[in-house]
Amino acid sequence: xxxxxxxxxxxxxxxxxxxxxxxxxxxxxxxxxxxxxxxxxxxxxxxxxxxxxxxxxxxxxxxxxxxxxxxxxxxxxxxxxxxxxxxxxxxxxxxxxxxxxxxxxxxxxxxxxxxxxxxxxxxxxxxxxxxxxxxxxxxxxxxxxxxxxxxxxxxxxxxxxxxxxxxxxxxxxxxxxxxxxxxxxxxxxxxxxxxxxxxxxxxxxxxxxxxxxxxxxxxxxxxxxxxxxxxxxxxxxxx
Amino acid sequence: xxxxxxxxxxxxxxxxxxxxxxxxxxxxxxxxxxxxxxxxxxxxxxxxxxxxxxxxxxxxxxxxxxxxxxxxxxxxxxxxxxxxxxxxxxxxxxxxxxxxxxxxxxxxxxxxxxxxxxxxxxxxxxxxxxxxxxxxxxxxxxxxxxxxxxxxxxxxxxxxxxxxxxxxxxxxxxxxxxxxxxxxxxxxxxxxxxxxxxxxxxxxxxxxxxxxxxxxxxxxxxxxxxxxxxxxxxxxxxx
DNA sequence: GATTTGCATTTTGCATGCAATATGGCCGCG
DNA sequence: CGCGGCCATATTGCATGCAAAATGCAAATC
Numbered sequence: 425x426x427x428x429x430x431x432x433x434x435x436x437x438x439x440x441x442x443x444x445x446x447x448x449x450x451x452x453x454x455x456x457x458x459x460x461x462x463x464x465x466x467x468x469x470x471x472x473x474x475x476x477x478x479x480x481x482x483x484x485x486x487x488x489x490x491x492x493x494x495x496x497x498x499x500x501x502x503x504x505x506x507x508x509x510x511x512x513x514x515x516x517x518x519x520x521x522x523x524x525x526x527x528x529x530x531x532x533x534x535x536x537x538x539x540x541x542x543x544x545x546x547x548x549x550x551x552x553x554x555x556x557x558x559x560x561x562x563x564x565x566x567x568x569x570x571x572x573x574x575x576x577x578x579x580x581x582x583x584x585x586x587x588x589x590x591x592x593x594x595x596x597x598x599x600x601x602x603x604x605x606x607x608x609x610x611x612x613x614x615x616x617x618x619x620x621x622x623x624x625x626x627x628x629x630x631x632x633x634x635x636x637x638x639x640x641x642x643x644x645x646x647x648x649x650x651x652x653x654x655x656x657x658x659x660x661x662x663x
Numbered sequence: 664x665x666x667x668x669x670x671x672x673x674x675x676x677x678x679x680x681x682x683x684x685x686x687x688x689x690x691x692x693x694x695x696x697x698x699x700x701x702x703x704x705x706x707x708x709x710x711x712x713x714x715x716x717x718x719x720x721x722x723x724x725x726x727x728x729x730x731x732x733x734x735x736x737x738x739x740x741x742x743x744x745x746x747x748x749x750x751x752x753x754x755x756x757x758x759x760x761x762x763x764x765x766x767x768x769x770x771x772x773x774x775x776x777x778x779x780x781x782x783x784x785x786x787x788x789x790x791x792x793x794x795x796x797x798x799x800x801x802x803x804x805x806x807x808x809x810x811x812x813x814x815x816x817x818x819x820x821x822x823x824x825x826x827x828x829x830x831x832x833x834x835x836x837x838x839x840x841x842x843x844x845x846x847x848x849x850x851x852x853x854x855x856x857x858x859x860x861x862x863x864x865x866x867x868x869x870x871x872x873x874x875x876x877x878x879x880x881x882x883x884x885x886x887x888x889x890x891x892x893x894x895x896x897x898x899x900x901x902x
Numbered sequence: 903g904a905t906t907t908g909c910a911t912t913t914t915g916c917a918t919g920c921a922a923t924a925t926g927g928c929c930g931c932g
Numbered sequence: 933c934g935c936g937g938c939c940a941t942a943t944t945g946c947a948t949g950c951a952a953a954a955t956g957c958a959a960a961t962c
Binding site: 676677678711712713714715733734735 | 945946947948952953954955
């Protein structure tokens with residue numbers, strides 16, 4: 425047995441670290457959609473040489489977070505309504521599958537963790553702490569996904585989710601929508617507790633559909649603002 | 664309009680070409696599951712330097728076709744029942760979604776293409792030409808997928824499909840299963856012609872489930888054979 | 903005899919240099 | 933004044949060199 429025990433130190437490769445770091449920067453919106461990814465500049469900022477950086481860029485391109493323009497460098501994939509819509513369309517069945525499988529495979533211990541996250545989320549909701557709310561929210565969905573016990577599903581879902589998470593950083597949740605999301609999350613927890621896979625699937629798909637509508641509307645609003653002010657930035661009007 | 668018309672010459676990057684070539688070699692089984700991907704050897708065979716090769720390996724790893732062992736090189740992802748099962752589990756809803764969307768979005772012209780492929784496939788079936796049959800089969804599924812008009816779906820489906828296609832090269836289709844597959848394909852064409860999305864979804868999901876069973880059984884048989892002969896090769900018994 | 907330690911070889915990881923390509927501004931020309 | 937070609941610069945694409953890590957083998961130790 426190779427015993428990948430708890431005490432093993434994990435020195436990670438530089439290219440892996442760079443990929444992770446860049447992915448975070450893009451997903452969190454710190455490098456905005458459409459921004460150029462100049463190799464020299466990034467090398468200086470991340471204090472690495474071009475080789476691991478270039479390897480990271482190739483991976484991010486494969487994940488759909490960056491686009492490689494031959495001989496002209498890379499850019500963060502611009503956000504467009506069409507692209508986000510397409511991602512949500514695929515995300516739907518994956519989220520549904522995730523819920524259905526979780527109901528058949530989740531361990532009591534895992535459920536307890538998700539329940540704890542749920543009530544922590546309620547706390548942040550009552551305090552109107554959006555940042556912490558989002559964190560718990562993501563953690564819950566991630567937990568359900570993990571409980572589905574399918575690493576391929578987890579990876580696929582995670583990659584697609586990263587692509588839309590970028591867009592959420594300017595989707596300003598209305599109070600009305602927030603209230604509704606909380607109700608939906610109550611139903612999610614209830615269905616999961618009963619291990620009612622069919623029901624959890626339905627709720628999750630509706631929940632995602634609502635999230636989609638909010639995000640799409642936010643992007644539309646942003647696009648209109650860009651049009652009016654001419655302060656075009658990082659947004660692809662179509663395609 | 665940037666007119667990515669038919670006349671544009673596409674000089675592709677070396678790393679892109681290498682990625683494509685290696686991916687094909689792995690998917691077609693010419694580099695078998697579990698095989699080591701030695702950089703120096705591959706460089707000589709493909710006549711490229713290590714830089715583009717390494718970039719390709721990173722991408723293939725992100726796609727799940729290769730595994731990177733830190734400081735110990737890369738191997739073609741071994742085939743295991745668990746992994747294939749997981750991939751099929753995710754592929755199901757994607758295939759279903761693909762059919763449903765295709766029914767709402769397919770153009771008559773695209774349908775005609777798929778119908779032509781269908782009858783060409785019947786021809787190869789009658790001649791018992793497995794190779795050509797598989798080619799048409801893949802082309803039909805790819806066509807439906809394309810007709811769904813969602814590039815994100817197409818990419819996700821394509822990546823997962825590549826992972827299981829490797830396993831099909833030793834799944835020896837029985838005549839019985841082949842006959843049944845042909846019947847199912849008739850139903851697929853019929854549902855698509857009627858633009859009956861719900862029905863096409865159901866048929867495609869059943870079709871995929873049957874395919875899964877064949878592939879899993881083939882892998883099990885292969886694993887048993889390996890166990891008996893001790894001629895262990897490229898297969899992970901579990902995990 | 904089994905296990906471990908040390909060394910030589912192989913292989914990966916990363917940095918850098920050079921050639922090829924794109925970009926932007928300038929000048930000449932119409 | 934507008935337009936197209938040309939050169940300087942910046943940037944990417946690829947090849948290669950060097951250091952670090954892993955592997956295999958042999959010798960030494962218990």
